[in-house]
Amino acid sequence: xxxxxxxxxxxxxxxxxxxxxxxxGYAVTALVRNPSKLAVHSENLTVIRGTPTNAAxxxxxxxxxxxxxxxxxALPESQILSFRKIVAPHTLETAMRHTITCMNETGIxxxxxxxxxxxxxxRPYAPWYMRLMIRLTNFRLVFADHAAQExxxxxxxxxxxxxxxxxxxxxxxxxxxxxxxxxTPSPFKMSRRQLAQFLVDCVERPDLVHQAPLLSEV
Numbered sequence: 380x381x382x383x384x385x386x387x388x389x390x391x392x393x394x395x396x397x398x399x400x401x402x403x404g405y406a407v408t409a410l411v412r413n414p415s416k417l418a419v420h421s422e423n424l425t426v427i428r429g430t431p432t433n434a435a436x437x438x439x440x441x442x443x444x445x446x447x448x449x450x451x452x453a454l455p456e457s458q459i460l461s462f463r464k465i466v467a468p469h470t471l472e473t474a475m476r477h478t479i480t481c482m483n484e485t486g487i488x489x490x491x492x493x494x495x496x497x498x499x500x501x502r503p504y505a506p507w508y509m510r511l512m513i514r515l516t517n518f519r520l521v522f523a524d525h526a527a528q529e530x531x532x533x534x535x536x537x538x539x540x541x542x543x544x545x546x547x548x549x550x551x552x553x554x555x556x557x558x559x560x561x562x563t564p565s566p567f568k569m570s571r572r573q574l575a576q577f578l579v580d581c582v583e584r585p586d587l588v589h590q591a592p593l594l595s596e597v
Contacts, residue, residue: 380423382406383582384440386431386474387450389416391549392493395575396450397424403579410440431474438481446489446582447478450575453524454517467520472527479535488538489588491581493574496543496564496593498525504563504593529591540581541591544569554596564595 383400387393388409397419400407406423414426429436431451441447453471475492482490497505497513502522505513512518532539550570556577557564573596581587 380404380406381445381582382408382443383579384408384410384444384447385450386410386448387452387493388426389413390450390452392547392571392575392578393450394419395572396448396578399575400448400579405579405582408440408444410436431478432470434477434481437474437477438484441481441485441487444487446491447482447487448578448582449474449478449490449492450578451493453521463517465517465520467523469524469527471524472531475528475531479531479537482537483535488536489582490532490537491540491542491578492528492532493578494525494529494541494543494591495522496545498522498543499529499591501543501591501593504561506563506567538588540584540587540589542574542578542581542594543591544574544594547571547574557595557597558592559595560590560592562593564593566597567595569594569596 383405385407388397389411397407401421401423408425410427410429411417412430414428417426427440431437451471451474497509513522529541545564545567548570553573556573
């Protein structure tokens with residue numbers, strides 16, 4: 380049984396990843412700041428208190444794992460669309476730097492990370508209103524953090540996949556997943572449930588190694 384180290388397990392997408400990964404027969408280690416926020420209980424779920432921005436916590440959590448999935452957020456949702464200037468925490472960049480170092484130490488190679496359309500070279504494929512929000516709000520810090528973690532992955536020796544979904548919703552019904560590159564997806568929507576399944580299914584998708592697909596749903 381493969382074991383996944385998951386970051387962001389208490390988030391809206393992360394909690395769906397936990398459920399789906401367990402259903403698919405994976406064991407999961409969740410590295411979380413507050414274990415009481417994780418409502419799932421399973422003999423195949425191990426919960427470790429800590430944060431991916433702490434190298435010692437990452438090193439401990441990686442023990443016995445085969446793959447890493449990161450569903451971390453760069454900023455709390457309340458701060459993302461604010462015009463108020465804040466100091467960038469560099470959460471994604473710091474977590475990825477520690478993760479790459481610790482994965483190299485242990486020989487683990489497979490990692491799947493959540494990013495977004497509009498990050499790095501995919502900026503032209505984000506709609507105009509999204510590019511405007513990135514320029515005017517704290518969204519710019521989020522996308523700078525996405526770009527930084529992506530650059531670290533691309534320069535690593537790991538087998539990475541960078542997932543770039545469009546606007547996310549909480550729909551229960553799943554449409555058809557669309558994986559694309561170098562285009563603006565239409566319609567510009569995707570359910571978190573669909574995204575969670577994609578991130579887990581990526582673990583066994585060698586065709587997506589060293590790829591950064593744009594994800595949407597029709």
